[in-house]
Structures are given as structure tokens and as C-alpha cells.
Amino acid sequence: MTLSLPAPAKLNLFLHITGRRADGYHELQTLFQLLDHGDSLHFTAADELRLDSPGVPGRAEDNLVWRAARLLQQHTGCRRGVHIRLEKRLPAGGGVGGGSSDAATTLLGLNRLWSLGLSLDELAGLGLSLGADVPVFVRGRSAFAEGVGERLHSVELPLQWYFVLDPGVHVATGKIFSDQQLTRNTPISTVAAVLEEATWKALRNDCEPVARRLFPAIDAALKWLGTHAGESRMTGTGSCIFAALPSRQHGEKLLAQLPPDWKGFVARSCNLSPLHEALAG
Numbered sequence: 001m002t003l004s005l006p007a008p009a010k011l012n013l014f015l016h017i018t019g020r021r022a023d024g025y026h027e028l029q030t031l032f033q034l035l036d037h038g039d040s041l042h043f044t045a046a047d048e049l050r051l052d053s054p055g056v057p058g059r060a061e062d063n064l065v066w067r068a069a070r071l072l073q074q075h076t077g078c079r080r081g082v083h084i085r086l087e088k089r090l091p092a093g094g095g096v097g098g099g100s101s102d103a104a105t106t107l108l109g110l111n112r113l114w115s116l117g118l119s120l121d122e123l124a125g126l127g128l129s130l131g132a133d134v135p136v137f138v139r140g141r142s143a144f145a146e147g148v149g150e151r152l153h154s155v156e157l158p159l160q161w162y163f164v165l166d167p168g169v170h171v172a173t174g175k176i177f178s179d180q181q182l183t184r185n186t187p188i189s190t191v192a193a194v195l196e197e198a199t200w201k202a203l204r205n206d207c208e209p210v211a212r213r214l215f216p217a218i219d220a221a222l223k224w225l226g227t228h229a230g231e232s233r234m235t236g237t238g239s240c241i242f243a244a245l246p247s248r249q250h251g252e253k254l255l256a257q258l259p260p261d262w263k264g265f266v267a268r269s270c271n272l273s274p275l276h277e278a279l280a281g
């Protein structure tokens with residue numbers, strides 16, 4: 001029997017860098033918006049661990065799916081295996097959290113397949129050791145986040161169509177965070193304040209000026225989407241750019257007009273992750 005589960009994308013609707021910890025990691029405030037579009041993972045019970053992920057370059061052992069499965073085995077002492085097939089749709093290094101979401105789906109999927117009975121708190125704790133963005137996908141709710149992204153307050157955001165433009169460049173998160181021109185002193189805000197309509201315009205992505213300076217394609221993508229869809233912003237540390245849309249049809253039209261080197265997708269926002277809906281159903 002095969003268990004097939006989604007690994008949804010996220011957008012950072014804004015991303016403020018508010019400080020830097022003694023260990024060099026940056027403190028941030030962000031709004032994680034989950035989307036109904038993403039990768040798919042297929043889990044089939046087996047004696048050994050095997051990963052089939054043609055869309056992700058590099059060794060299987062470095063894949064976050066593999067690392068999540070190994071971590072779960074080590075943490076629980078479980079000796080069961082699994083064959084996992086990863087159907088990759090999200091751009092890697094695109095700021096839409098594909099790798100982190102794949103890891104979260106693996107943790108929840110194997111917790112179910114191997115009948116481990118770990119709680120969401122335990123799984124989120126394990127996820128955090130794989131990456132700062134993994135806990136939000138484990139918990140499965142759009143959320144305001146603080147710290148390095150691990151202090152989560154779930155929020156109900158208005159449902160919205162989004163266009164996500166992938167300018168085809170891979171941004172290493174560390175390259176943005178180590179840039180000398182990155183601002184690290186945005187004043188700390190509150191959940192209530194960021195959710196107010198009046199405050200919305202003042203929110204931004206502090207990584208955006210650095211990313212558009214380092215990557216001309218990101219600058220060009222921001223200009224293109226700004227012209228075609230109005231206010232546009234970068235997600236995470238890039239490279240994807242997004243804009244809110246009045247309808248899916250607007251997004252389909254934009255897809256047809258995209259310059260040849262760029263890709264994109266149209267997605268609807270969701271407050272509850274499609275992964276959690278699938279596991280509940």
C-alpha cells in the first residue's frame with residue numbers, strides 16, 4: 001500500500017530582520033502563508049530506506065527527505081524501512097520552502113506509516129534541527145513567526161490567489177544573510193499590528209534589496225511582475241517573486257505572457273495545510 005501526501009509551498013508575506021544572535025543567526029519576524037500548490041511524496045512500506053527523487057540534484061543522503069527519515073529512525077529506534085518517491089514541482093532555493101516542506105511531510109508521513117505516535121510538538125522539535133522553516137510545515141497552519149522562525153503563532157488570513165514567479169536562479173540563504181548591506185534593525189512588531197490593513201503597506205522583505213543587487217534576474221522579475229500584476233514582493237531569501245491576484249484566470253493569463261526563461265505557478269492560499277487535510281481525510 002502506498003501513502004501519497006502533499007508538501008505545500010509557503011510564501012513569506014513579509015520578512016523583517018530584527019537582530020542578530022550571538023551565534024550569528026538572524027532574528028526575524030515573518031508571516032508564513034501556506035499555499036495549495038507543492039511537491040508530492042509517495043511512501044511505500046519496505047525493508048530498507050530508498051529515495052527516488054529525480055528532480056533534486058546531489059546525493060540522496062543530503063536530501064532533506066532522507067535526512068528526515070533517518071532522524072526519525074534514530075530518534076525512535078524504529079528499524080522499519082520505506083521507499084519514498086519525491087515528485088518535485090517547487091524550485092529548489094526559491095524561497096518557497098520546498099525542501100523544508102518535503103522534510104515535514106516525511107516526518108508526518110512516516111509517523112503515520114510506521115505507527116510511531118509522536119506528537120506534533122515532538123515532530124516540530126525534530127524538524128527544527130533540519131531547518132528553521134520545517135516547524136511551520138509540521139504544524140500545518142499559516143503563522144506569524146519570530147526567533148529564527150520557530151516561535152509560531154497561527155493566524156487566519158483572508159483567502160487569496162497568488163502568482164508566483166520563478167526567475168530561475170538558485171539563492172543560497174547564507175549568501176543573503178552574510179551580505180554587509182543587509183539591514184538588521186527593523187523595529188520589532190506585534191501579531192496584531194502586522195495583521196492590520198493600515199500597517200500592511202509598511203511591511204517589506206528586508207532581504208529583497210540585497211537579493212536584487214546580487215541577482216539581476218530577481219530585479220528583472222520584480223519589475224516585470226510589478227508592471228503586470230501590481231505590488232510584488234520577494235519570498236524568503238529569494239528567488240521567487242509573488243503578487244496577489246483578483247482571480248485564477250488573471251494568473252493563467254500571466255502564465256501565458258511569461259518571458260521564455262521564467263516559470264511560474266498560480267496558487268490559492270490556505271490557512272490549514274493540504275498535508276494536514278490529507279492526513280485527516
Ligand SMILES: C[C@@](CO)(OP(=O)(O)O)[C@H](O)COP(=O)(O)OP(=O)(O)OC[C@H]1O[C@@H](n2ccc(N)nc2=O)[C@H](O)[C@@H]1O
Pocket residue numbers: 012024025026027028030094095096097130131132133148149173174175177235236237238
Ligand atoms: C529566512 C528564511 C525564511 O523563510 O528563508 P528561506 O530559506 O525560506 O528563503 C528561512 O527561515 C531560512 O531558514 P533555513 O532555510 O533553515 O536556513 P539555512 O539554509 O539553514 O541557513 C543557511 C545559513 O543562513 C544563515 N541564517 C539562516 C537563518 C537565519 N535566521 N539566520 C541566518 O543567519 C546561517 O548562516 C545559515 O548557516
Ligand SMILES: Nc1ncnc2c1ncn2[C@@H]1O[C@H](COP(=O)(O)OP(=O)(O)O)[C@@H](O)[C@H]1O
Pocket residue numbers: 056062063064065091092093094095096097098099100101102170171173236237238239
Ligand atoms: N527535497 C529537497 N528539495 C529541494 N531542495 C533540497 C531538498 N533536500 C535538500 N535540498 C537542498 O536544500 C536547499 C534549499 O532548498 P529549498 O527548501 O527548496 O529552498 P528555500 O529554503 O530557498 O525555499 C536546496 O538548494 C538543496 O540543495
